[in-house]
Amino acid sequence: MxxxxxxxxxxxxxxxxxxxxxxxxxxxxxxxxxxxxxxxxxxxxxxxxxxxxxxxxxxxxxxxxxxxxxxxxxxxxxxxxxxxxxxxxxxxxxxxAVDYKAEDPKFSLREAMGGSMSEDEQRRLARIGVRTITQLNELKATAGTDVIARLSRMPVNRLQQALMNAAAPRVTRVEHNGGENSRVHLQAPNLRMNRLPRIFAAGQSVPVVEAQDGQIVLQPLAMQLGCEAEVDFGDGEVARVHLREGQLGTWSTP
Structure with a gap:
C-alpha cells in the first residue's frame, strides 16, 4: 500500500x-x-x-x-x-469557466514586475480575476489602483510598479513588407484619445499611420527597425521600446 x-x-x-x-x-x-x-x-x-x-x-x-x-x-x-x-x-x-488561454510569456504579469513577481502575488491577483497584463490594465481603468490593492491585499508600492510596467508600450507584431512599407504594431494602454504620441528612433520621427483602442501602428524607415524608439505621450510620460517583435517597453526616469 x-x-x-x-x-x-x-x-x-x-x-x-x-x-x-x-x-x-x-x-x-x-x-x-x-x-x-x-x-x-x-x-x-x-x-x-x-x-x-x-x-x-x-x-x-x-x-x-x-x-x-x-x-x-x-x-x-x-x-x-x-x-x-x-x-x-x-x-x-x-x-x-475561466479562460486559461496561454499568455505570451514576453507580456506576462511576471514580466510586468520585472521578473520578480512571487507565486503568492500572482495568486492574490488571480483571486480577483487578473491573470494577464491586459486584465490588469482594464481593471485599473475601471476601478483604480486603491481598489485593486485593497481587493488583492498586495502592497501598494508593488502594485504600482506592476501597473506602471504593464502600461508601458509593447511591440505585438511587425509586418516586414520590404522597403519603407514595414509596419510595427504597438500596444499602448496610455494612449489618449485625440492625442498621438511623438515617436523618435535613430534621430528621426517615426510616422504613426493608425491609432485607436490602445493600439498604434507605425511605419518606420528601414534603418529604424530594431532601433530603440522614444515614445512621448506628453505630460512627462516617456517610454522606450525597441522596434522588434515581442519587445516590452520601459518608462524613462525624469
Whole structure:
C-alpha cells in the first residue's frame, strides 16, 4: 500500500482535487454506460444525473488552499460538508469557466514586475480575476489602483510598479513588407484619445499611420527597425521600446 505524504495524512486532500477525482470517476461511469449501450445495442439504459454527499470532515487552510480531511471514529468536532453535483452541458461549462488561454510569456504579469513577481502575488491577483497584463490594465481603468490593492491585499508600492510596467508600450507584431512599407504594431494602454504620441528612433520621427483602442501602428524607415524608439505621450510620460517583435517597453526616469 502506498504511503501518503505527511501533509495529506495531517491535512487531508486539497478540495479541488477531491472534486476533480469525484467528477472523473463519474465521467468514467458515464462513459462505461455509453459504451455498454452502443455495444449491446440497448434501447434503454441508466445515466448519472444528480449526486448528493454529506461529509463529516475537517476543513483547514494550508498555503491559501482549502484541505479536507475525513473525520475518523470518535471525532465529533468535524464540520458537515454538503455537496450536490448535477449535470451541465458543454456550452454551460464554456460559458462559465475561466479562460486559461496561454499568455505570451514576453507580456506576462511576471514580466510586468520585472521578473520578480512571487507565486503568492500572482495568486492574490488571480483571486480577483487578473491573470494577464491586459486584465490588469482594464481593471485599473475601471476601478483604480486603491481598489485593486485593497481587493488583492498586495502592497501598494508593488502594485504600482506592476501597473506602471504593464502600461508601458509593447511591440505585438511587425509586418516586414520590404522597403519603407514595414509596419510595427504597438500596444499602448496610455494612449489618449485625440492625442498621438511623438515617436523618435535613430534621430528621426517615426510616422504613426493608425491609432485607436490602445493600439498604434507605425511605419518606420528601414534603418529604424530594431532601433530603440522614444515614445512621448506628453505630460512627462516617456517610454522606450525597441522596434522588434515581442519587445516590452520601459518608462524613462525624469
Amino acid at each position: 502506498t504511503q501518503m505524504p505527511p501533509l495529506l495524512q495531517d491535512a487531508g486532500v486539497p478540495f479541488d482535487l477531491f472534486i476533480q477525482a469525484l467528477t472523473e470517476q463519474l465521467d468514467k461511469a458515464q462513459a462505461s454506460m455509453a459504451i455498454k449501450a452502443r455495444v449491446g445495442k440497448l434501447p434503454l439504459t441508466f445515466a448519472v444525473k444528480d449526486v448528493s454527499l454529506d461529509l463529516r470532515a475537517f476543513v483547514q487552510m494550508v498555503d491559501d488552499e482549502v484541505f479536507l480531511r475525513p473525520a475518523g471514529p470518535g471525532e465529533t468536532e468535524a464540520s458537515s460538508v454538503k455537496l450536490s453535483l448535477t449535470t451541465i452541458t458543454k456550452p454551460m461549462i464554456e460559458e462559465n
